[in-house]
Amino acid sequence: xxxxxxxxxxxxxxxNRERKKPRQASLRRAxxxxxxxxxxLLVTEATLNWKRIDQRALLAxxxxxxxxxxxxxxxxxxxxxxxxxxxxPAPGPDLDCMKHLRVVSxxxxxxxxxxxTADYDNSKQWTRTEAIAIIDQVAAAFQSWRTVRKHRFAQAxxxxxxxxxxxx
Amino acid sequence: xxxxxxxxxxxxxxxxxxxxxxxxxxxxxxxxxxxxFDWMGYASIFFKIVLSDQSSGPAKLxxxxxxxxxxxxxxxxxxxxxxxxxxxxxxxxxxxxxxDPAWA
Numbered sequence: 001x002x003x004x005x006x007x008x009x010x011x012x013x014x015x016n017r018e019r020k021k022p023r024q025a026s027l028r029r030a031x032x033x034x035x036x037x038x039x040x041l042l043v044t045e046a047t048l049n050w051k052r053i054d055q056r057a058l059l060a061x062x063x064x065x066x067x068x069x070x071x072x073x074x075x076x077x078x079x080x081x082x083x084x085x086x087x088x089p090a091p092g093p094d095l096d097c098m099k100h101l102r103v104v105s106x107x108x109x110x111x112x113x114x115x116x117t118a119d120y121d122n123s124k125q126w127t128r129t130e131a132i133a134i135i136d137q138v139a140a141a142f143q144s145w146r147t148v149r150k151h152r153f154a155q156a157x158x159x160x161x162x163x164x165x166x167x168x
Numbered sequence: 169x170x171x172x173x174x175x176x177x178x179x180x181x182x183x184x185x186x187x188x189x190x191x192x193x194x195x196x197x198x199x200x201x202x203x204x205f206d207w208m209g210y211a212s213i214f215f216k217i218v219l220s221d222q223s224s225g226p227a228k229l230x231x232x233x234x235x236x237x238x239x240x241x242x243x244x245x246x247x248x249x250x251x252x253x254x255x256x257x258x259x260x261x262x263x264x265x266x267x268d269p270a271w272a
Binding site for chain 2: 070139
């Protein structure tokens with residue numbers, strides 16, 4: 001996953017430049033880049049399931065930010081319901097997966113909103129702590145994703161990122 | 169556009185947030201918030217959380233931020249109230265240094 005990981009590394013680099021007084025441009029680009037790191041991680045993972053390698057880049061362009069946010073909000077809700085169900089769910093891979101998917105889907109939703117503000121609202125001032133907290137959330141999402149990426153719940157989440165199926 | 173009831177009952181909202189802030193004392197210095205709509209048009213609460221300098225350091229920030237966000241979402245019951253919650257964290261030193269009216 002080189003592009004996604006390189007973007008995350010770049011976000012960290014930007015957030016930690018100018019040790020004494022960070023430039024707003026550096027912090028804004030750091031926040032935006034961290035969102036795109038997670039965006040590309042998930043889109044790349046989704047398109048890996050497409051058999052024709054030469055069409056994966058084209059398929060990636062069909063993913064829509066708004067639909068991905070809606071899917072992520074829905075996924076977080078499902079994770080919460082699963083984790084907090086009564087009776088308490090039995091420990092095991094399904095519960096672990098839902099806990100990790102919660103981290104991923106929540107990070108996606110949060111970071112997309114922050115990215116929008118960072119890119120378009122020039123009245124908002126950012127601090128290094130704000131930027132690092134957002135990047136930390138993305139880094140945690142990367143770790144969680146690696147743990148559960150092959151689980152069927154995670155794979156279903158990837159499909160949901162394309163939008164709602166007809167009839168739902 | 170649907171305006172959730174929580175937007176008009178700020179007394180209860182303030183009480184919920186104060187309760188969360190008390191339980192997070194030590195890490196959290198102050199919690200500000202704005203009510204509005206996110207970029208997709210969903211009713212949202214934008215939390216602006218001032219952390220102690222110690223809790224906003226690199227060793228603690230990730231864990232503290234996650235715990236603070238979860239506590240606030242549980243106390244305010246954001247999902248049940250039909251609002252999205254977003255979180256920004258600043259250190260006490262940054263807030264003092266920047267003198268940003270949005271965080272006062």
